[in-house]
Amino acid sequence: MRARSALFDLYGDHLRARGSQAPVAALVRLLAPVGIAAPAVRTAISRMVIQGWLEPVALPEGRGYRASEQATRRLDEARERIYRRREEPWDGHWHLVLLTPPGDRSARVRLRADLAYLGYAELSDAVWIGPVASPELAGVLVRAGASARTAHARDVDPPPVEAWDLPALRASYDGWPGVARDLVARHLAAPGDPDRAAFAARFHLVHEWRKFLFADPGLPAEVLPPDWPRAAAARHFAVEADRLKPAADRFVAGCLPGAADCRP
Known part of the structure; x- marks a missing residue:
C-alpha cells in the first residue's frame, strides 16, 4: 500500500x-x-x-x-461508490468524450488513469465513452491541460461494453469473498489491541475494495449479464465493513487530539 x-x-x-x-x-x-x-x-x-x-x-x-x-x-464521490447500496437508474444514454490530449506525456498518462477512474474507456483513438457524464470531467481535463468536445448517444449498436475488460472484472468480483475473508482473519488473529487490529483489518478491506473504483465503470444492469457478480461482492464487503466499524472508530477516536491511549 x-x-x-x-x-x-x-x-x-x-x-x-x-x-x-x-x-x-x-x-x-x-x-x-x-x-x-x-x-x-x-x-x-x-x-x-x-x-x-x-x-x-x-x-x-x-x-x-x-x-x-x-x-x-x-x-465524497468515491465514498458514494464504495458504499453504494443500490443501483442508480440509467437513462439509456452513453457519454462520449472527443479528446484533445495534452502534449506532455506524463500528463497524458495521468489523464488516462483519471478518465478510467471516472468510468470512461477508450473506444477508439481519442474517443472515450462512459455510461454517465461525470461531474468531475471538466476539472480532470483542466488539471491535465486537455480539452474535449462531449456528446450523448442513445443508439450505440452493439453496446460498447467490449471497451472494458469485463471477463477480468468478473473474475475479480468472483474471487472477492475469499480475498476479504483471508484479509480480515489475518489481521484479527494478530496479538495486541483488538481495536487496533479491527482498524487495520477494515482499512485494508476498504483499500482492496476501493480498487474496484478504478476497474469497474459502473455499467448499468441493462448492458450486463443477468448473473453479474457485483451486487453479491458488494453485499459481502458491506457486511464485513459494518462489522468492523465500531472497533475501528474507537481506535481512530483514540488517536485524534484529546486522546492519550492510541497505541501505534
Whole structure:
C-alpha cells in the first residue's frame, strides 16, 4: 500500500466525518498500524499539498492538514461508490468524450488513469465513452491541460461494453469473498489491541475494495449479464465493513487530539 493511497483512504473513510483535518502526529499514528512509516507519510503529505489535495492548517495541537475542496469532492464521490447500496437508474444514454490530449506525456498518462477512474474507456483513438457524464470531467481535463468536445448517444449498436475488460472484472468480483475473508482473519488473529487490529483489518478491506473504483465503470444492469457478480461482492464487503466499524472508530477516536491511549 502506498502512502498517498493510504492518506486518501484515511481522509475519505475516517476523517471526512471529523472535519476532514488532523495534525501530522495523528496522521502518522493512524497509518502506523497499516505499515506506513512516518517519513513516507510526511513525503506523501508534501506531494498532496503540491497537487492540491491537502491544505496546511494551524490546529491547537500543532501543524495539520485539511482536505481541499477538490479532494472533498473526490472523496465524497468515491465514498458514494464504495458504499453504494443500490443501483442508480440509467437513462439509456452513453457519454462520449472527443479528446484533445495534452502534449506532455506524463500528463497524458495521468489523464488516462483519471478518465478510467471516472468510468470512461477508450473506444477508439481519442474517443472515450462512459455510461454517465461525470461531474468531475471538466476539472480532470483542466488539471491535465486537455480539452474535449462531449456528446450523448442513445443508439450505440452493439453496446460498447467490449471497451472494458469485463471477463477480468468478473473474475475479480468472483474471487472477492475469499480475498476479504483471508484479509480480515489475518489481521484479527494478530496479538495486541483488538481495536487496533479491527482498524487495520477494515482499512485494508476498504483499500482492496476501493480498487474496484478504478476497474469497474459502473455499467448499468441493462448492458450486463443477468448473473453479474457485483451486487453479491458488494453485499459481502458491506457486511464485513459494518462489522468492523465500531472497533475501528474507537481506535481512530483514540488517536485524534484529546486522546492519550492510541497505541501505534
